[in-house]
Amino acid sequence: MxxxxxxxxxxxxxxxxxxxxxxxxxxxxxxxxxxSVASVRGPVxxxxxxxxxxxxxxxxxxxxxxxxxxxxxxxxxxxADEENPAPLAAESGTAEADTAKAATAEDGPAPGPTKAGTAEQPEAGEEPGTSAEAPRADGTAADGAGVPHDWRTVALLTGVFLAFAALIEPLGFPVAGALLFWGSAYTLGSRTHAFTRDPLIAAVLSVVTYAVFHTLLGVALPGGPLMGVL
Amino acid sequence: MDSLGSLMDGFGTALTPLNLLWAAVGVLLGTAIGVLPGIGPAMAVALLLPVTYGLDPTGAFIMFAGIYYGGMFGGSTTSILLNTPGESAAVIAAMEGNPMAKAGRGPQALAAAAIGHFAGGMIGTVLLVVLAPTVADLAVDIGAPDYFAIMVLAFIAVTSVLGSSRVRGFASLLIGLTLGLVGLDQMTGQQRLTFGSLQLSDGIDVVIVAVGLFAIGEALWVAARLRHDGGPGAGIPLSRPWLGRDELRRTWKPWLRGPVIGFPFGAIPAGGAEIPTFLSYITEKRLSRHRKEFGKGAIEGVAGPESAASASAAGTLVSMLTLGLPTTAVAAVMLAAFQQYGIQPGPLLFEREPDLVWGLIASLFVGMVMLLLLNLPLAPLWARLLRIPRPYLYAGILFFAAVGAYAVGGEAFDVVLLLVIGLLGLLMRRYGLPVLPAIIGVILGPSAEQQLRRALQISDGSVSGLVDTPFAVTVYAVIALVLLWPWLRRALPRRLRPAPGASRDPGPPDTP
Structure with missing residues (x-):
């Protein structure tokens, strides 16, 4: 066994x-x-x-x-799991992240960041990686070689993305798109400006994209109730 | 002579103010996206595909040409300044360019790369003008069995030549072929792998596959390791690129030699610019009088490979436009774009859509001139893009990928599909499955099946119908050679050991 x-x-x-x-x-x-279809033409x-x-x-x-x-x-x-005995299962990754968070406990987000629909937001701060991982963070990142993976981030990004798919029609592209950008940036570790600069960038990016696609390129994106008001 | 006249007409199309504008927008956008760390031209083209939806085909492809060349140039800028090549072709540029940048000679490295791109692209495109109509004329006569053979060659070559593991290459190809099967059968209307879903019965849009595998897969892959990577590059001081007289003396020959190596490799399905840039690098190293400088920032090592890369892009277009055969990921995405407009590249393209083809070719020239004129002065601005924080960068990629997927058909279902394929792309990166075979499989799979069935229909089901033309037989012989190459290579040197190097060419077997 x-x-x-x-x-x-x-x-x-x-x-x-x-x-x-x-x-x-x-x-x-x-x-x-x-x-089997009767209309098969030819032998194949x-x-x-x-x-x-x-x-x-x-x-x-x-x-x-x-x-x-x-x-x-x-x-x-x-x-990487040769050196790092933790298996790549998501649950253990979560546990690891939580301990790391407890250890570092720095500028975590405001308790219970509630953003309508964007799945559950991450609670861990920017954990700087366990000591075993640090030496290999040389930035060269040869594909797949020896870097432990942060499957939690991937899972959260998946959630954010699905939320976008669910919200684009009811809320319209400008709102859903802004949430997508903000949620992704947050999940990817943008914390310093999470509630000041980031939402602003997200909103501007989303509205400008909407306007460019809608007016200049002639590709229809759903405007949603917000654009109906404007 | 005839093609010269057509080319002039093409310039007439390309030089209208509106099309000039699209070319400029394409070059700027392509460079801007290509310059972002880790993003190569294929991803730039895939991400920017939806931007062209609103345009007429000619405008769209003119913009595309700009994006392609811009993306390549942007990619080498990043390799030189940050040492983070977005794709394998730019690796060589990083090898010599980055040491140059570190030694404070970044402007010279960028200028050598930019002019190398220009020279290689110009020479390559001239060759394209000369060769493409001839190839198209020859290709008009080839029939279904020949097409099928060529496509099989593309499948085999792309899985065997690239990467280190053939099994993984084949796995990737089969994943692509499976994705290509989804939808209604083209000949009978039979539902395949749709599971009763209405949205799937139209098939999976190639754009979604490309964006999913490249953009989402890459973004998630980076996200999985983001916190272990270094942050964004430190501020890179950069002035306007320029070359001194001494450097010019060292670079003009590599610029001219690069295309000779790059162009033929672009035209065959051997993985695009990867091999020619490497060969060009070796050549320049061997010919250089400053051999000791190689590895520490030799300008020849930037000029030659960049010129080869650019020329191989033009070579890629020869097989893409005349045979409908994509040899690189970028060409695969461009082929998808053609199909989006209901245009099937192939030998008849030059007869049916002369305005579009020659407009496209002319705009390649226009795009390259613009690239040179815009990018040399703008290089310091591009370098500033490298300071975008990583979270914004990858959030932006996810954002635009989602926009693109939605714009394809206006359905939220496509966004979910994009995510699923993106997760697949992540898995493939994690386990070293190359992405290119999957893309080629999705794009060529359905047409390969159609050609196969057509060929067998003609021969009434007899398999001999697949090999009854000399052309097809030749192609299958080449395929056998490619497949047996690892064993052949092992067997050959032993027998030829007395005369070393006689047949030990490091490159892949030549294809006619």
Whole structure:
């Protein structure tokens, strides 16, 4: 059991294999369950290529799995979790961030930043990274090599983005867009001006973009109730 | 002669005040976006695609040409000043340019890069004018089996030549092909992978895939590591770029040699400017009288590769315009833009849309002149853009990507789709799957399928119908060569060891 776990550590790339496998199965199922159409012209129907692609996906998933299990090869040699025992799961990332926040507890945001709809806002301040990570912050960032990842930020950005998708039609682009910019900047660690300069930049950017697209480029973005008033 | 006359007509199109304006806007926007750290021309073009939606095709492509060249120039500016190349082609510029900038010779490095871009682009575009109509004439006769073979070659080349792992390249390609399958089957109207969703039955817009994989994927990837990266670059003092007489003496030959290397590589599907810039660098190093300076800021090492990169962009356009075959990510996005307007690049493009094609080519010349005239004086301004705080930068990328996705069809669903594909792009970056094969797969997949089915329809289902032209057979032979190359290379030197270097060309196998 422990050996299995040890073997799996640093091999999160197997998740990619699983994903490829799943997609392959999906494509094959979709192709094989397709209703046959009477109007098929020629010997090759709409099924052939999906079957080929699906089959190839299965093969590639297996080959990649062998490649990963055989050892640390490939462009992303074993990810950071070799040195940093914390697995890449989101929950542990959260826990880590919280402890870091407790330790540093500096200019965190005002308690419970409530911004309509923009998912839950991050509570952690700009945690400067755990000591294990610091030495490798050399900025060169060779793709995928050895830098621990901040999946919490990614999850929060995803939330902000989904909120934008949900709000663009009811609130209109200027408001939703401003929220998107502000929320992203905040999530990405812009704290110093979070409630002074940032909202201003977000609003100006959003309104100007709206105006440029609407008037100069002729691309319709929803104005929302706000633009209805103006 | 004929093409010269058409080119003159093209200049007539490109030099109208409105189109001149679009070219200028394109150059400025392209440079502004390209100069931002970590953003290469492909991402610049993808992000700025929606800006062109409101324009007529000619204006849009003229603007595009400006964005492309502007983005390349902006990218090398960033590489030189900050050592953060936005794409692989700019890596070489950083190798010599950044030491120069650190030694206080930034203005000279930027000037060498700018003029190199100009020279390479000019020579490359002249070659484009000369060659493209001929290639198009030859290509008119090729049929469905040949097209299918070329597309297979593009798939194989892009997965095999680039990156260090073929499996990952193929995985990426298959992801792209899968995304390309979504929607109604072009020939029968059969729903594929739509899961009953109305929005998916139109297929996934290529723009959303490109912006998602490039822009969102990159922004999320950076976000995942932002706090471990250094902050924005410290203020870079910069004056206007210029070159002294001594530097001119050292750079004019590299400027002229670059295109010779860059142009042919751009035209074949071998990963765009990556290989030619590297080859140009090696060449200049070998030929230079200042060989010791290489690695510490040799100006030849900036001038040659930049010129090669720019010329390879022109080479890219040859295969893109005449065959509809994108060889780089930028070309792939441009092809998507053509399709957006219902225009299919290919041999017939020169006959059907002469105004557009020649206007586009003429505007390449116009764009390059503008680039030189605008960017040399404006360089200090561009350098100031490098001080934008990272959170704003990536929030801005997310913002504009979302705008772009929404503008495609005016549906919030597309924004969600963009996010999903962006997360996929993040995953691919995390595990070293190259992005380019996926883009090529999405764009070429559907047309490859159509050509395949057409070819088999003609041959009545017999597979021999795919290989019954000499052209197709040749292409498949090249594909076999590319596929077997790692083994061939291992086998060859052993046999030829007595004569080292006889066949040990570091480059990929030549394609005709």
């Amino acid at each position: 422990t050996t299995l776990r040890a073997a799996l550590r640093g091999r999160s790339e197997l998740g990619v294999c699983a994903l490829l496998l799943a997609v392959g199965v999906l494509v094959l199922t979709d192709a094989l369950t397709m209703d 129907g709409p099924r052939t290529v999906p079957v080929l692609v699906g089959g190839a996906l299965l093969v590639v998933a297996l080959v990649l799995a062998v490649d990963v299990l055989r050892g640390p090869t490939g462009p992303t040699a074993p990810p």
